[in-house]
Amino acid sequence: MNHFMIKQFNGLDTATLQRLHSLGLQVGSDVQAVRFYPFHGPVIIQVDHQRIGIRYQVFKLLTGGDPS
């Protein structure tokens, strides 16, 4: 399945970083990408039984690579 690991938080603006931290995300968290929207739209991720929508760029930054 679409499992990813959060590799890093570098390059995010402080507000986004802080919000993600408050949602319990950290380096090493296992993230399941539930859904990608077309045209690099938002991504729904599932972390610890909760679903969150984030922007594609943020998702790419977190997983530090090309999510295919």
Place this chain on the structure above:
Amino acid sequence: MGLLINIFVLALIFGFAGYQIYRAVKRSKQGKCAACDYDCEAKKMLNQSKKHPV
């Protein structure tokens, strides 16, 4: 019905209408919550706090 009562009722209606238009214009100048007719939670709180300053 007497002419007087007729005039009185007419004046009452016009007066009330005029007052409402005046109030609408005045409230729209204040803007924000005052201009809104919907009594949302936030507005209720605001009005309450004006009545009982803490």
Place this chain on the structure above:
Amino acid sequence: MTTVALLGNPNTGKTTLFNELTDKYAYVGNWTGVTVEKKVGQIRHSHTEVIDLPGVYSLNPITKDESVVTNYLLGNSPDLILNVTNASQLKRNLLLSVEVLELGVPVIITLNMIDDLKRSGHYYNLDTLSSKLGCPVRTTNARNKEGLTELRADLVCEQSEIKPNSPLKLNYPMMVNQAIRQAADSLTKDYKIDAKFAHWIAIQYINHNKVVRKYATIHQLKPLLSQKAYYDAQKFEDQIFETRLSFIENTLTTATEQLQSTKHVALTSKIDKVVTHPILGLPIFVGIFYLMFKLSFDWIGTPLSGYLDGFLSGPVSTWANQFLTQVGALPMLRSLIVNGLIAGVGGVLVFIPQIFVLFACITILEDSGYMSRAALVTDRIMEMIGLNGKAFIPLIIGFGCNVTGIMAARTIEQPKERLITTLISPFMSCSARLPIYSLFVAALFPRHQALIVLSLYFLGIVVALLMAKVYHIIFQAEEHSVFIVELPQYHIPRLDIVWHGTWDKGKGFIKKAGTIIFAGTVLIWLLSNFGVSGYVTQIDQSFAANLGQILLPIFKPMGISTWQPISALLTGVLAKEVISSSMMVLFHTSNQGALIAMIGGSFTTLSAYALLVFILLYIPCFATIGTIKSETGSAKWAAYSVVSGLVISYTLAFLIFQIGSLLM
């Protein structure tokens, strides 16, 4: 009097719990900075006061409403804090709990929405949780009123009976611990700050809490201020976060129990599979709105409204006329009451069913959890115009009333994004415009009522989005916007909550009927019954007719051939509902059916649609203009919204009529 503060993440059912526990808001407190922040209520038959604070993810705020909580804790000390958590997302909920527990005020943690947790197949050992966290732990399900009696018993007690909590002490890395201890010690010694509070404030300061840092600057807390650079350079903030998270993970692992019967009914997943589908998501969003209009126009609203109209224009009107004749009222007064007020105000009141059905639909959307999905599926489009999906929520609220929509835009963090959202809000078709749509679609599009109305709503959205793009380019707004939406579990809407929400939104409409709609109707009656020569019996010689005829050449190119709608448009600035009541008065009709027939006679489908588009987009009502002025802080933006609305609406109506005439 015991004070209990409710505190927790957003979407944990705090407000539901608050409403279940307390009587209607007894009073409301005003706090520094923001106007309205915390609700205060009282538990029935007790001396316990409950304070409902806004939902926050952490004590370190990002938006203005979040800072309320931190400010509250800095300035007040409640006797007890009730930390409401979402049981199935305990990990991140506890991040906030840890911050609160470190304060050392007595805390009760309640695992709310406990049924969602059970359904997911596991459970927590409450005793383990309680001993690890050092505070009592309860379970509730506020929506089904589960566990509330026990919780109330915990809260209703005398101040002296509350057991003091010692602050939670986490094993932070040595360097961090040392820094906290040193700062706290000298705060206690030199500034006479209570030891517990000093400890907490030191942690929060080191953890880069903006509000606490400001507090320290104001109070000149030197021990902290002098070490600021050191704290930040050592990245203590990250270390604190990691320590807290591993403590929580540890705690939860020890406390987790597997349940035997895992009847995993993932209702939310199932719905989301369809509703947030990458390709179907948008069509479904459109479909939901179509259904909303189908309900309010075709299925429920219009039939009910027909009965109401039959009653008002039939028995009520006839009875009033007879009564007034009998008591010897002047013809003028009789005309004012029967042809003016009953026809006009009544003509708007008959739309109560439609508007209430629409409000009920919006409330259901709000209560069910669909709104955040809507923000998600629209985000890609919103991103193109430089806003984010969350800006869609104020716009949808604008369907009720543009003023509330503009107020809701306050939650948007970026000032430029907020200004753009404010400026495009009036293009959202508010409920006040429904009556006039309803009249026209009944007259000219009887078979496709819901579809035509839906097209108007979407035209409004499209124009709003296009304008947003234009503003975005002009203002050169930055790209950065925070877009993180939580997708909460769906709730089956509860009848009393839906009714409450509908009534709260809808009663404004009824109130307006007695105030501004009444006034507008009297005004239009005056204009249509008086002319240069005084009281006129022929409406063609009235002021209203003169005015309309002067402006007629301007409106000709968009297909309007009679003066009545033009005069009605002018009064519509008072409130959009007045357009409908003015039409009733100006066409001298006493019931909806007759007016619909008149409209059918003086418009073609094309000119009617052009007029509806004009009504959709032209000058915002007084209340909205005023709100734009106060929210943007300048009369220029208010004047601008009037002018831009006129230009856009005229151009579009003109184009629709002209191009349409060529094609037909």
